[in-house]
Amino acid sequence: MFDDRSPIYRQIADKIKTDVLNGVLAGDEQVMSTNQYAAFYRINPATAAKAFQQLVDEGVLYKKRGIGMFVSPAARDLLREQRRKRFFTDVVDPMVAEAHAIGIPVTEIIERIGGHAREERA
Amino acid sequence: MSLQVEVSDLRLTYGETVALDGVGFTLTGGKIYGLLGRNGSGKTSLLSVLGAFRRPGAGSVRIGGRPVFENAAVTRQTCLIREAGEASAIGTVNDALYFAEALRSTWDAAYAERLLDAFQIPRRKNVAALSLGKRSALGVVLGLASRAPVTMFDESYLGMDAPSRYAFYEELLADFMAHPRTVIMSTHLIEEVSSLFEEILIIDRGRLVLHEQSEALRGRGVSVTGPEEEVGRFVAGLTVLGDKRLGRTRSAMVYGELGEERRGKALAAGLELGPIAIQDLFVHLTARKTPDAGPGERS
Incomplete structure (x- = not known):
């Protein structure tokens, strides 16, 4: 909350x-x-x-x-679970709103995140 | 040991001037209390009566269930350090310590010695010849080492520089935790000391404005910021202490607890909610524009 x-x-x-x-x-x-x-x-x-x-x-x-x-x-699992639940509302949603405000299309964000995912796999 | 402090309908006048106008509260004791008020609000008058330096005009002051004025059994257990620190022309610093020890069975001489070193107070110097900073520090030493069950500091540390004041706050906390007792501190430096207080009392024009747990008080004020019309709609019916405007943005200071439902509404309306520092709350609660202010005090 x-x-x-x-x-x-x-x-x-x-x-x-x-x-x-x-x-x-x-x-x-x-x-x-x-x-x-x-x-x-x-x-x-x-x-x-x-x-x-x-x-x-x-x-x-x-x-x-x-x-x-x-x-x-x-405690650690409990807190991780809580923060995970809040991750999208607290971090992702405001980021998308910010991107929208300054004219970055969601597809561009996804592309960027895809880059991070490739790095993670590499 | 902690003693309960009970004040009821306390009045004090100096000639025509009403210094205390029916003040009443109960302190259960064993806590650090902050006494806040503007200049001339009655802080010093109140502490003077609690410390038995003055006789109450009307009403009563009891500590540990007993009246304080001219009651040696009570005054031995109270210690009031006044604004200028230790200002009496009592002789040297060593003499001041000697008298303090003679007056109080709770006096801790070894602790006093340690504090004198910490604050670098010269022992053989005359108290009257000390700088304001050292005199204030000596007052603080006498107050702390008295270990009096009810210890009061009336802005005693104002003459000290910032490093000495911080050293005092640390000493006070450490010694309070080791030897819990009732401590009442009046202050102007709200921002600096409010984290030390468990409860806060605000007096204004001789009256008690509020007495609350400081953490509750911190949750009491909310700033609501956003587009003017949205803020206006949101705060309708709430107690608004103050307002600031920047272009079409309005920031209103709301006093009182907001329920979860209201908070949700504010966020949904795109309003920003923020905490209000105790100092800001204090400024607004004691501002001179309330309807009952005298005509000369309107600005």
Whole structure:
């Protein structure tokens, strides 16, 4: 779901998601604590905690009592699936709209992408 | 330990001037609170009463359930650092530390020493002879090391330069996390410090305008940008705090939560939605063009 509100906790949650997607954070790996995040970003610890809570609700992180927060083993697949679903609406559709606005025919885009596909095969 | 701060129907006047006009709120404690207001809005008056520097004109101020004025049991647990930092002609920096320690059982002398080094404050120099920057920094040191259950900074750090202020923010956060307590900071530097606050109170002309969680406040304002007619149609019936126009493009600042349905409509209509910084919200919420503004204040 596209969202334009960007409270700090959301930005932190997005950063952690990106780290999970890129494999910087692996499944079952412990993430930094709320306090470490708060100190690093110079934000109120309650704000950092809110980001973590959102990620727990979304199934990206899980909590081990008294130890800390860990990346869910399924988090990466989950996030990839979400981003895949959004890829066409968030990336392809706006690109086609832009192309239309500046007069690039869709066939030319397809041709270009075909070039990338040939490179991939080569 | 955290103490609840309860203010109800607080009034304070200086002669003819009404500084606080029926202010009321409850702080549950154990959080960092931001107190925002324009010059002369009553921030310092409010903190002076909370810190028991002034007697309430009417209404009540209770900390931990007890009235604060001339109540040593409460004032030992509160610490108010005023605007100019530590300005009293108390003697040397070492003397100021000595008195601070004598007044408070929560004082952490080792921490104070560390902070003096961090802010490079000369210990043997007279407080009155310190530069504004160092005096402000000394105020901040006294406030932090007091570890008072209710610690208040009344723009105490304004005299400090940017690197020192950032060092202060980092110290405040680190020490708050290690020793949770109630911290109230009044400020003008909203952009710079608002990320430190868990809750925000805005006062204007002696009245409380809002008291909200800062993250909720961040989601509260939305800028709606697009073709003039589309924006006009979209914001009809909503609270519009401000407007900007560039040719046929209009950007309206809407106050209040937009539901998913409305957001969808905005996007479908080709309107751009964006967040509003707390500083911008503050400027508009305290602008002098509300219908109840006095005739002399209309611009």
